[in-house]
Structure formats: structure tokens, C-alpha cells
Amino acid sequence: MTISTEQAVLDAHYMARALELARNGHYTTHPNPRVGCVIVRDGQIVGEGWHVRTGEPHAEVHALRAAGENARGATAYVTLEPCSHHGRTPPCADALVNAGLARVVAAMQDPNPAVAGRGLQRLEQAGIATQSSVLEGEARKLNEGFLKRMEHGLPFVRVKLAMSLDGRTAMASGESQWITGPAARSAVQRLRAQASVVLTGADTVLADGARLTVRADELGLDAEHTALAMSRPPLRVLIDGRLRVPLDAPFFKAGPALVATCVAVEEQYANGPECLIVPGDDGQVDLRKLLVELAARGVNEVLVEAGPRLAGAFAQQGLVDEYQIFIAGKFLGSSARPLLDWPLAQMKDAPELKITEIRAVGDDWRVTAIPVPAASV
Numbered sequence: 001m002t003i004s005t006e007q008a009v010l011d012a013h014y015m016a017r018a019l020e021l022a023r024n025g026h027y028t029t030h031p032n033p034r035v036g037c038v039i040v041r042d043g044q045i046v047g048e049g050w051h052v053r054t055g056e057p058h059a060e061v062h063a064l065r066a067a068g069e070n071a072r073g074a075t076a077y078v079t080l081e082p083c084s085h086h087g088r089t090p091p092c093a094d095a096l097v098n099a100g101l102a103r104v105v106a107a108m109q110d111p112n113p114a115v116a117g118r119g120l121q122r123l124e125q126a127g128i129a130t131q132s133s134v135l136e137g138e139a140r141k142l143n144e145g146f147l148k149r150m151e152h153g154l155p156f157v158r159v160k161l162a163m164s165l166d167g168r169t170a171m172a173s174g175e176s177q178w179i180t181g182p183a184a185r186s187a188v189q190r191l192r193a194q195a196s197v198v199l200t201g202a203d204t205v206l207a208d209g210a211r212l213t214v215r216a217d218e219l220g221l222d223a224e225h226t227a228l229a230m231s232r233p234p235l236r237v238l239i240d241g242r243l244r245v246p247l248d249a250p251f252f253k254a255g256p257a258l259v260a261t262c263v264a265v266e267e268q269y270a271n272g273p274e275c276l277i278v279p280g281d282d283g284q285v286d287l288r289k290l291l292v293e294l295a296a297r298g299v300n301e302v303l304v305e306a307g308p309r310l311a312g313a314f315a316q317q318g319l320v321d322e323y324q325i326f327i328a329g330k331f332l333g334s335s336a337r338p339l340l341d342w343p344l345a346q347m348k349d350a351p352e353l354k355i356t357e358i359r360a361v362g363d364d365w366r367v368t369a370i371p372v373p374a375a376s377v
Contacts, residue, residue, distance in 0.1 A: 003131065011105050014038050014045070014077040015135045019107070021050040021059070022079045022142055027229040028053045030196045031298030033080055033110075033146040037063040039101075041074035053232065058083065060092040064099050072100035079139050081110040081132070084119040093122040103129040107139035111150040145196065145300030148321070154288075155295050157319055159304040159311055160191055161339055162326040168336035169308060183362025184326045186220040188305075191324060193219060193229040195303035197294060200251075201310035202240040211254040212236050212305060234303070238273075239290070239310065241283040247272050260290050287319055312341035315351070318371070323353065325367040 003011070021036030029035075029051055037059035039047035047070065049062025057065075060082055064071050082092040082104065096104055104123050109132055110116060120130045140147055145156035162179045163169050169179065178185065192198050193214045204210050216230050236257045238245065243261055247269070251257065257273045262280030269275055276293060278285045294302065304314055314320050325339075344350055353369040360366075 011077070011131065011134050014040055014075075015079070015105065015107055016138075017045070017048075018059075018077045018079050019135060019138055019142060021048055024050045024225075024228075025052055027193045027225070028232045030054070030232060030234075030300055031146075033143040035059040035078065035080045037079070038077045039063045039067045039071055039074050040077065041067075041070050046070035046074060052228075058092050061095055064095055067099075073102045075103040075105060076101050077105045077134075079107045079142065081106045081108065081115055081117070082119040082123070083110065083112075083115050084122050091119075091122070093119040096123060097126040097128065101128055103131070105131040105134055107134050108132060108136045111147055113150070143300075144321070149295045149298075149300055153295050154291050155196065155299045155302045156321045157291065157302045157304060157314065158191065158195070158322045158324060159306075159314060159320050160188060160324045160326075161311065162188075162328070163339050164328055164330050164332040164336070166331045166333070166336075167339050168332035169339055170337045171332060171335075179330070179332075180326045180328045180364045181362045182218075183220075184328075184364040184366065186218050187361050187366060188326070189215055189218045190220070190229075191303055192234060192305075195234045195301045196299040197237050197302045198234045199237040199239065199302055199304050199306070201306045202238065202242075202244045203307045203309060204305070205238060205240075205245050205249055205251045207307070209250045210305075211250050213254050235299075237294070237302075239285050239287075239306075241280055241285045243269070260285050262286070284313075287314060287317055291319065308338055308341040311339075315340055316342055320371060323367075323369045325369065326361065327365040327367060329363060 018036040018038045022034045025034040032051060032054045035058060036050040038045055047063040047067025049059045049066060051059045060078060076096060082096055084091050084093045123130050148154055148156045164179060198212045200210060200212055214233055216226050219226050219229055237260060238251060238257055239260045241262050243263060243266055252273060259273050259275045260278050261275060262278055262285050265275045278290045280286045304311060352372040354372050355367060355369045357368040358365060
């Protein structure tokens with residue numbers, strides 16, 4: 001279907017609004033994607049909606065309820081292809097057909113094998129005009145974890161690191177609180193809140209007494225979004241290949257957790273946290289196999305908050321999709337601990353990163369970087 005330049009501009013305008021609505025579900029939709037919907041009739045928005053959490057109505061249903069009879073003959077803008085299958089809720093494609101929509105514009109097709117183009121096909125069979133690939137890049141960015149799980153069977157892995165200007169993360173003694181200031185720590189709380197899983201290692205839990213919980217008073221969000229974020233805390237996952245962390249550690253006292261190990265579970269864990277036995281060598285959990293297992297459990301996004309050894313292992317094995325690096329304006333000195341445990345002998349071995357964003361966060365700096373595939377270096 002050929003559309004005019006004017007219509008293309010309008011489509012982008014209304015899709016941008018749908019994406020804005022979808023971002024309201026930033027902290028709550030796991031394991032579902034974040035989706036927004038706008039219904040427009042005669043140049044006016046007559047209905048809006050966004051998906052809040054799994055098991056509840058999808059964005060299209062909320063928008064249709066708001067539009068009522070005004071949905072007939074209107075255009076719906078949806079950030080992801082409407083579903084065509086029965087899950088916890090009925091198919092959204094059928095709801096759009098029954099409401100008498102004239103046109104549906106999707107930002108992108110749904111990679112979920114249960115949908116994968118069939119939602120748009122259902123609409124077309126009912127005589128509804130369809131359009132896709134409108135602001136697709138923004139839509140993919142919004143749901144990069146869901147897309148990676150559907151397309152590759154792995155969650156999106158984000159590694160959070162905090163360092164001094166000289167690239168150090170802790171003093172030689174292990175002291176590390178606090179390298180960065182309150183604004184950076186608030187940003188980290190929001191990263192935790194949006195993740196499906198917050199993952200750490202035994203070294204961090206033993207050395208720092210880490211809990212890795214989301215703290216409402218540090219989120220820096222308004223009351224509505226704070227309530228949403230706290231309504232779905234991420235699963236905390238501890239990699240403890242040899243079960244070194246005692247069950248009375250603060251990490252376990254802070255709430256439900258999953259322990260990934262590669263040794264037989266000891267008797268005292270019978271009434272403790274859930275344990276997942278993952279293959280490994282010499283007491284080291286196979287990280288890729290762990291990620292595959294987490295994806296099978298519906299995990300979209302993993303936030304790794306760990307020491308240089310575990311963070312370095314994720315990096316060396318090519319399992320990192322994005323680095324979030326917080327840099328403080330201070331030096332810790334040459335005896336302090338490095339950012340990553342990743343021995344490199346020659347400059348040609350140095351992995352390249354593409355820096356996608358640098359911004360000030362209080363008195364610190366936040367750098368977002370993604371690994372550059374070796375073939376394109």
C-alpha cells in the first residue's frame with residue numbers, strides 16, 4: 001500500500017505517542033513486551049492505552065475501551081503487531097476486527113512464533129488496511145530483551161560497572177562504597193527495576209554483603225512509577241558454583257532468590273532458596289547455559305552487577321549486549337582493583353566498543369557502550 005508523504009509524517013507522529021505510552025510499562029510488563037496503542041479518527045486521538053503487566057489486558061484493549069464507538073472507521077497505531085493467538089488474554093487482532101477499525105499501523109512485526117505476521121494477516125483478511133515498519137528502530141530498542149529472547153533464545157545482558165577515572169572499582173582491601181554519588185546510584189536502582197533478573201556472584205555477596213534489591217526511596221521516580229516499579233521486583237540470581245555463600249547472608253534475607261550452581265545441592269538448601277544446577281567446569285557455572293535456562297523461564301533482560309572476575313567472564317565469552325559504566329571524578333590508585341579481570345597481551349586483542357551515549361549523572365558520568373562484532377572491527 002502506497003501512502004503519501006503527509007500520511008507518513010502523521011503515522012510517525014502518532015506512533016511516537018504510542019511508543020511514549022509503551023514506556024509506561026518499562027518496569028512491569030516482564031515477561032511480555034512493552035506495548036502502547038493510539039486510536040485516531042478524523043485527525044483526533046479518541047483512545048489510548050498501554051500494557052501494564054502479564055495477564056492483564058493488552059494495550060489495544062485499553063485503547064479500544066477508551067475509544068468506544070469512535071473506534072469504528074478509525075486508525076490504530078500499535079508499537080508491536082497485534083497478537084493473533086489465545087494466551088492469558090484473547091487475541092488483540094480479533095478485538096480490532098470486531099471494533100470495526102479501518103486501518104492498523106504497527107511499528108514492527110512480532111517475532112514471537114505464536115504471532116510472527118499472523119496478526120497483520122488476520123486484519124488484512126478482515127478487510128483492514130495495514131502498515132508496518134513505522135519507527136521500527138525505536139520499537140526494537142524498547143523491547144530489545146523480548147526480541148533477543150524470541151529471536152536467539154537468550155536474554156539481553158546488560159553489565160553495570162562503576163569505576164574511578166583511572167579505571168578502578170575498589171581499593172585493594174575490597175572497599176568500594178561509594179565510588180559514585182547519589183544520582184548515579186539512583187540510576188542503578190532504575191536499571192535494577194527494569195530488569196527481569198539482577199545477577200551477581202558469590203565474591204560480591206561475600207565481600208560486600210550485597211542484597212541487590214530495588215529501593216523505592218532511591219529510584220528517583222514519581223509516586224505512580226515508583227509504585228509500578230516496586231510492584232514487580234526483579235528476580236535476584238546468585239552464581240555460586242561451589243555454594244560458598246551461607247544461608248544467613250544478607251542476600252538471602254532480602255527476599256526470594258535463585259542460586260545457580262554446578263555442584264550437588266547440600267541438605268541445608270532443602271528449605272532455602274531455589275537452586276538451579278547448571279553444568280560447569282572446576283566449580284565454574286557455564287554462563288551461556290545459565291542464560292539459555294533463564295530465557296526458557298521467560299527472562300528478557302539480565303542486569304549483571306558483579307566483581308571484576310564474573311563481569312570479565314561474561315565479557316570474555318561474548319555474552320554482553322550492553323555496558324552501563326558509571327565514572328566518578330576520583331582516582332583510586334594503582335593498587336586498587338581493575339574494572340574487569342580480562343588479561344590481554346597485545347593491542348590487537350583489545351575488544352572494541354561503540355559508545356552510544358555519554359551523559360552527566362550528578363557529579364559522575366554515565367557511559368553506554370555496546371561491543372563491536374569482531375567481523376566489523
